[in-house]
Amino acid sequence: MRLAFPLVVSAFLFSLGVFGVLVRRNAVLVLMSVELMLNGVNLNLVAFDAWWADALHGGQVLTLFVITIAAAEVGLGLAIVLLVFRNRGTSDLTDLGLLDERTEDDQRPADVDQPEDAR
């Protein structure tokens, strides 16, 4: 089989995962998109392992590791999502604005000298 086929599929899988991470509102869906990305990577690794055919089977072993770590990561990630859901009541990323550094008076239109103009 030509190497191009797995490479194309894995590239597209990865891009789909990227799109999902950037676009999805639900935190769990973001984690699912990360899984997609990791699968794209796995496919790439396995394809290269088959093509390279080295004695250490590095590609496949690495894929095994990736799968394991992905499982661990998704477990922890979902635990965190659950915790956030319990504390905030929502798992929608657009409602979770804790990193928002804008303060209240930044929302007002800039009018620098209001007291003076109050004639």
Place this chain on the structure above:
Amino acid sequence: MMPVLVVLTPFVAAAAGLVVGRNRLLAQRVAVVGTGIALALSVGMGVMVWVGGPSVDEWGTVPTGWVPVTIATRADGLGATLAIMVSSVALCVQIYSTAYMHRQPRYGTFAALVSLFTAAMLLVVLADDLIVLLVGWEVMGICSALLIGHHWEREEARSASVKAFVVTRLGDVGLLAGILVMADLTGSFRISELQQSATASTALTVGLVLMLCGVVGKSAQVPLHVWLPDAMAGPTPVSALIHAATMVAAGVFLVARLHSVYLLSSVALAILAIVASATMLLAALAALAQDDYKRVLAWSTSSQLAYMLGALAVGGYSAGLFHLLAHGAFKALLFLAAGAIAHALGTTMLPDMGGLRRSMPMTYLVSSLGLAALVGLPPLVGFFSKESVLGAAEEAALHGGPLPAWSAWLVLLAGLATVLLTAAYATRAWLLAFRGPPRWSGAAHDPPPAMRTPVVALAVPTVVLGVLAFMPAVVSAMFDPGDQVAAEPEGLSFDVGTAVVSLALVGMGALAVFAEWRRTGQRDPSVSLGQAHGLLADGFGVDRLYDTVIVRPFLALSRLVVASDRDVIHAYVRGAGRSARALGGLPHAAQAGHVQGYVTAVLAFVVILAAAGAGAALL
């Protein structure tokens, strides 16, 4: 040495007065004693000048990068005479004020300001350097404005104070320009230099005419006369001292001091004659229709000052100064008597007076003397002084003088017409205030001793000073300008013709008013003027004219400036703030807390970098 002491004494009294101001008794003592010492020193200086002749003292030079200013004083006949007059009137006013301002607030400041004013006027009178004179001139101006506004709780006092200051300041711009022109011509600010080295030229005329602006402002002549009637909002002692005898006389004094220079320019004298003639008539007409007694006296002051300036214009040096002294005496007397009426009745409005002959006999007597002197009845001083003025005018008109003949005629005719009008308004005031039935209620009595004594003291020169007309040597010594210019200043000249004509006019004016008074049942005779009454009472609408032509556009301009500052310049300031904020808002939006936004940005840049790297590798 003496002139400096004379000036410094009231100055020190002013400073001390400000310090002890709260303690009314102490402030009174400081004021009266200070002015008394100044008077004594002035008399002493007069004696020294009489015995030893005029002298000039220099106290240092102030370099200016151009013509230096010399701190110099001169003691001569003119200076000494006026110093004595100023300090004696000031002393009368200070003594008078201790009773008049008895229950008024801020007496301490008042007395201190009067002392400061006295010091400034003495400085003007005794200065030998035009800039030093200007310093005294301006200090007088500010003291006058502050004293007019003494009762600053009242709107009219505040606005009168500002008006006086602004109008006289306007004249002072011309004065300063004139002084600078003179300094440029002679290379010195010294009056003695000026008197010696001035020669007739166009530039000299320009300088003299510019200085006349200051005279016109300070001495309330047309067109800068509008501040004087409104200045009556100040306390009566202030009106007596500043707006009758001294400050307004400073303009006359300036022309007199520089008279030998003015004689070189017939143009300047002609202009002065025109201004004086116009003011004489206009002011006398306006005085005829005023309801406030003090305003009658104020317009009258303008008119009499015009007499003095007219005399100086036609070359009657001694005549003008004689009238200055006479007017200082009887006008101060009239103002202080008016103050006594105000003290008793609580008003100075003529329609609210009447019959004071019986209730306030002493006031009636001295006021009658003062008004008679104003009108020019012999043997009071007013008769002699006014006749000397008319005599000088007649001399210049018929026999030629330092100014064109037509302007001398103008002064003469205006002077005679004003005699009629003066008699008219003086009789009207006398009748409305003192004769007829009383139009007020309550009790009225003559003032307390502290107020009575100065009034009586001023009545003495009013009656007696006329004797100077028969003592030409004394007169020439008194008004000796102290310079070494060859020509002797004019002495007093009288003419029988003008005397007879003016006495006839006095009789006509007085009788006409008296007849009207009887005819209208002892009511205001001026209502017979009909339509003209309103115009005259308004001062011929000059105030309204100034308001429309000058004040309103100026206020509109200030509003424009305020608006442009707020909407144009300040808009830039605000705009700077706003645009900084807006500009900051752009990156601020990137801190909005959307994690996926952050990731998108990071990833986008990574992709760009990778693409760049791949492109570099492939190409």
Place this chain on the structure above:
Amino acid sequence: MNGVELAFVLLGAVALGAGFLVVTTSRIVHAALWLAVSLGAVAGCFLLLTAELLAWVQVLIYVGAVVVLVLFALMLTRAPIGPAPGAARGRVVLAAVVAAATAGVLLVTLLAGLGGEVIDLEAADIGGGEAVGSALFRAWVLPFEALSVLLLAALVGAIVLSRGRGDEDGR
């Protein structure tokens, strides 16, 4: 194109199509199920590339455990059953652009470098249990042990996190 390639193309299409639905469908639970389909298709791809053990590990762990975990999480966070609102239009466009750029860069890089290569499936060592196991426990034993520690840590962490504060007081 031979049979292997054809099969690979079909499986790849399934994986990509299911993946596309994962990231675009508005029904969240459906997305989880489509993920399962996609992961299964990838397992098939592994098989075609002679990685047998990996294929079954993929099915076991991903489809079996991870997808179930995700479904549990969705349930516990009360994901809506019906259609849920999506992201704002602008964000979608921006993300699409970035994703397309990523795909472009990757494709260009990979194909430009290695596009013409061919995998020799006959000669490849079958990725059976013995082959992978011997590589794992000989050459890769150290990372393997480290990985087990990592798994332990993840396990403990997940338990600690999901217990919540209330359990500490024994309520």
